[in-house]
Amino acid sequence: MAKQIKKVLVSRDLCIGAASCIAVMPEVFELDGENKAVLIQKGGVKNSGPATIDAFDVSSVNQETLRMAAESCPTKAIFLYDEDGNQVYPD
Amino acid sequence: MAEIIKIKYLIIGGGVAGTTAAETLRQSDADGSIAIVSDEPYPFYSRIMLSKPNFFLGKLPFENIFLKKENWYKEHNINFLGGVSASDLDPQRKIVSLSDGRTIEYEKLLLAIGGCARRWQIQGSDKKGICYLRTLDEAKEVINAIKTAQKAICVGGGFISFETCELLRMKNIDTTLLVMEPYFWANLLDEESGLMIEDAMQKGGVKIFKNETTEEVLGDENVKGLKTKSGKEFEADMIVVGIGIMCPMNFFQKNGLAVGRGILANEYLETNLPDIWTAGDSAEFKDVILNEQIMLGNWVNAQMQGKTAALNMLGKKQPFRMVSFYTTTAFGLNIAFVGDMKVSEGVSVIKRGSRESGSFGRLLIKNEKIIGTTLMNRTNEMAPISKLIENNFKIIGHEKELSDAGFDLKKLV
Numbered sequence: 001m002a003k004q005i006k007k008v009l010v011s012r013d014l015c016i017g018a019a020s021c022i023a024v025m026p027e028v029f030e031l032d033g034e035n036k037a038v039l040i041q042k043g044g045v046k047n048s049g050p051a052t053i054d055a056f057d058v059s060s061v062n063q064e065t066l067r068m069a070a071e072s073c074p075t076k077a078i079f080l081y082d083e084d085g086n087q088v089y090p091d
Numbered sequence: 092m093a094e095i096i097k098i099k100y101l102i103i104g105g106g107v108a109g110t111t112a113a114e115t116l117r118q119s120d121a122d123g124s125i126a127i128v129s130d131e132p133y134p135f136y137s138r139i140m141l142s143k144p145n146f147f148l149g150k151l152p153f154e155n156i157f158l159k160k161e162n163w164y165k166e167h168n169i170n171f172l173g174g175v176s177a178s179d180l181d182p183q184r185k186i187v188s189l190s191d192g193r194t195i196e197y198e199k200l201l202l203a204i205g206g207c208a209r210r211w212q213i214q215g216s217d218k219k220g221i222c223y224l225r226t227l228d229e230a231k232e233v234i235n236a237i238k239t240a241q242k243a244i245c246v247g248g249g250f251i252s253f254e255t256c257e258l259l260r261m262k263n264i265d266t267t268l269l270v271m272e273p274y275f276w277a278n279l280l281d282e283e284s285g286l287m288i289e290d291a292m293q294k295g296g297v298k299i300f301k302n303e304t305t306e307e308v309l310g311d312e313n314v315k316g317l318k319t320k321s322g323k324e325f326e327a328d329m330i331v332v333g334i335g336i337m338c339p340m341n342f343f344q345k346n347g348l349a350v351g352r353g354i355l356a357n358e359y360l361e362t363n364l365p366d367i368w369t370a371g372d373s374a375e376f377k378d379v380i381l382n383e384q385i386m387l388g389n390w391v392n393a394q395m396q397g398k399t400a401a402l403n404m405l406g407k408k409q410p411f412r413m414v415s416f417y418t419t420t421a422f423g424l425n426i427a428f429v430g431d432m433k434v435s436e437g438v439s440v441i442k443r444g445s446r447e448s449g450s451f452g453r454l455l456i457k458n459e460k461i462i463g464t465t466l467m468n469r470t471n472e473m474a475p476i477s478k479l480i481e482n483n484f485k486i487i488g489h490e491k492e493l494s495d496a497g498f499d500l501k502k503l504v
Contacts (some may be wrong), residue, residue, distance in 0.1 A: 014151075017418045017425070017470065018139055023391045026474075033471040035418055035425040074107075074137040074390055075145070076155060 003088045005066055007081040010037045010048040014077035021078060024069040027058045037077070050081070096195045098126045098170070100404060101187060103177045104203035105129025106138060107390055108371025110159060111397030112201050112404070117167045119405050125169045128189060132174035133227055135159040139390045141230040142254040144261055147237070156227065177204075180346050182364045199404045202343070202354055202362070202369045203397060206336030206388065211246075215308030215317075220329045224251050225336065236329040240264050244317060244327040246305060248275045250419050251333025253288065256297045257421035259331075267325055268292065269303045269317075279432050280465055281453065287446045287467050291422040300325075336388060338373045351375045353386045358410040360400040368404055370396035379412050380481065381431050381462060389417040414477045418470060427470040430463030430480045431455060438462070441486075444469065444496035454493055459485050475500040 010029075017035035021028075030046070032038045038046045041055045053061045070078035070089050080089040100116050102109045105127050113125050136156045140146045146156060164171040172189070179188040180200075187195050208223035210216070222233045233255075237243075243259050245252040248270035259266045272278070274285035275292070289299055303323065308330070309316040316326040338353050349355040349363040353375035360368045360376055369376075371393035375386040392415045399411040416429040434440060434455065443452035450468040454461050454476070460483055464476045484503065492498045 014145070016139070016143060016145075017420060017427075018390055019416060019418060019473075020391050020394060022474070023395055023413070030474045031418070031470055035420055035427070035470040071158070072111075072394060074139040074158065075143070076158075 003082040003086075005053060005061075005063055005080045005088060006083040007050050007052050007085070008039060008066070008070075009050040009079040009081070010039065011077045011079065012036050012048050014075045015048075015073075016075050016077075018074050020072040020074060021069040024072050025065055028056050028061070028066070029069060095186070096126075096193060097124070098195050099123040099198045100125045100201070101195055101197035101199070102127045102201045102203060103187070104201075104205055104371065104373075105131060105133075105135055105171070105173065106203065106205050106371060106393065107135070108203035108205070108393040108397035108400070109201065110135040111394050112203060112370060112401040113169050114167070115398045115401035116404065117169065119402075119407075125167075126172060126195065127164075127169060128172045128175060128177055128187075128195075130174070130176035130190075131226055131228070133157070134161050134164065134171065134173070136227055138225075141227065142224055142251060142258070144258045147230075147234060147258045148261060177342075179342055180348070182346055182348070182367060185366065198366065200367045201400055201404065202367065202373060203371045203393075203400070204339060204354075204369075204373045205393075206338050206372045208332070209335045209337045211305075211308075211332050211334070213305055213307060215310065218308050218310050218314045219312055220310070220314030220327075221308065222329060222331045224255060224331060224333065233329075233331065237262050237264060240327075240329040242327045242329075243267070244269060244325055244330045245333065246270075246330060247333035247335070248272050248277060248285075249279075249333055249335065251331070253292070253419060253426075254421050255331045255333065256292055257295065260296050266296065267298045267300065267327070269300050269305065269319065269325070271302065271304045273301055275299070275301075279428070281434070281440070283442075283446050284451060284453065284465055284467055287451055288424060288426070290446070291424040295422040336372065340373075351384070351386075355384070358412075359403045359408060360396060360411055361403065368400040370400040376411060378415075379410055380414060383431070385431070387415050387417075389415065391416065414480045416473060416477065418473070425466075425468050425470045427466040427473050428464070429466075429473055429477050430461075432463045432465055441490065441493045443472075443494065448496070450496070452496075456486060459487055461486065472500050475504050478504045 015036045176190045208225040242265040275288045303319045306320045354369040356376040358377040372388045402409045418427045441454040444450045452466045452469040455463040
């Protein structure tokens with residue numbers, strides 16, 4: 001089993017707003033006014049992160065779906081980190 | 092006769108639809124044999140990046156274009172047959188013949204064949220310096236050409252021209268755009284939106300000529316320019332032709348596969364033939380939200396259809412249900428399309444903002460419901476509008492809010 005994802009970052013330089021991540025995980029990702037993906041967090045916070053998955057505005061985060069969302073990005077703009085801060089995707 | 096290879100799940104097409112399907116199949120069926128036949132020799136790559144400046148101008152390492160490494164196929168026990176194409180289909184015997192002489196007997200077949208760039212059929216269109224932009228090899232040709240090009244012409248009023256013109260201008264190449272329609276992207280957009288795109292491109296230094304059809308490409312072996320039917324001549328040492336895609340369906344048709352503009356499929360992405368599905372750009376499928384047979388050429392649609400087709404191949408009957416969307420950015424302008432953008436009979440339009448204000452959206456309304464939108468610099472409205480379409484939101488009583496460019500559409504969701 002792959003390492004647990006703890007933290008997510010969207011690179012605004014790489015993101016082109018293809019919205020693949022939103023198709024996979026609309027409860028976590030959306031596009032902002034600049035057509036860049038942002039992470040939907042508790043308390044109405046929306047930014048590109050880094051954000052820990054506990055901060056996401058959902059009751060639970062499916063690890064596999066989150067990984068698929070990152071892997072679906074056609075520009076590899078979504079970075080996933082484990083609890084030690086090691087990058088687990090892109091690998 | 093050569094040996095017949097037996098494969099449980101055979102996928103024709105190694106793009107995002109085919110690869111996502113293979114991945115989805117493997118998640119549910121650990122042992123069933125899977126093969127992907129791809130006419131391109133490369134592992135799955137990001138077609139969407141091919142026209143993006145980050146990739147073109149070398150800001151990203153070239154390898155970043157690849158979304159799956161070669162060992163991914165091995166690790167997932169997926170047989171990747173690259174650089175070969177399917178050359179015949181016998182749906183009765185469930186056999187696909189390949190261009191290298193091999194034959195495969197399948198249990199379930201997915202046709203995720205995508206499209207290829209429509210070729211120019213005019214005098215001189217075989218000259219060196221004429222580029223298309225659909226495959227990785229075609230992109231490599233454009234990358235090479237822009238290294239030395241002084242003057243370039245883009246032909247066609249769609250996203251290929253929109254994005255290519257930007258990267259040509261980033262390289263300071265003198266860039267002319269020719270479109271045969273009266274304004275840019277006229278097959279999808281209204282004039283106000285089209286002119287907004289033209290404004291942005293002209294501001295970025297692109298010279299635009301409209302109502303121009305190319306008659307002949309000029310030059311010897313190499314492109315030197317072109318001549319239009321109206322008699323104008325333009326100089327160029329490269330021409331990028333972005334006049335749409337077509338589906339290479341040649342042999343599939345004669346074997347009983349029902350096709351229209353693409354391969355016809357129901358909401359389960361099943362074709363008319365048993366055990367054959369289709370997904371991605373080649374699918375002309377029944378859209379359950381719009382209740383229409385439609386065809387879409389975009390990344391996220393192909394990705395989600397690959398998944399749905401695979402689930403149906405696994406016997407988990409699941410309709411494809413998605414409000415489709417497409418976005419592109421160049422010259423500081425963000426463009427987004429959601430749902431159905433055709434202003435056909437019975438469709439009315441509510442406008443939000445204006446060309447002059449720098450942000451302009453259109454809501455397409457049919458039977459009191461929103462069916463689609465086109466957004467210029469209003470991409471943050473994609474999400475709420477998608478939801479309104481999906482939820483069959485009735486606009487009655489909300490017309491004023493919807494036409495108020497400052498009104499937050501999220502309040503209606």
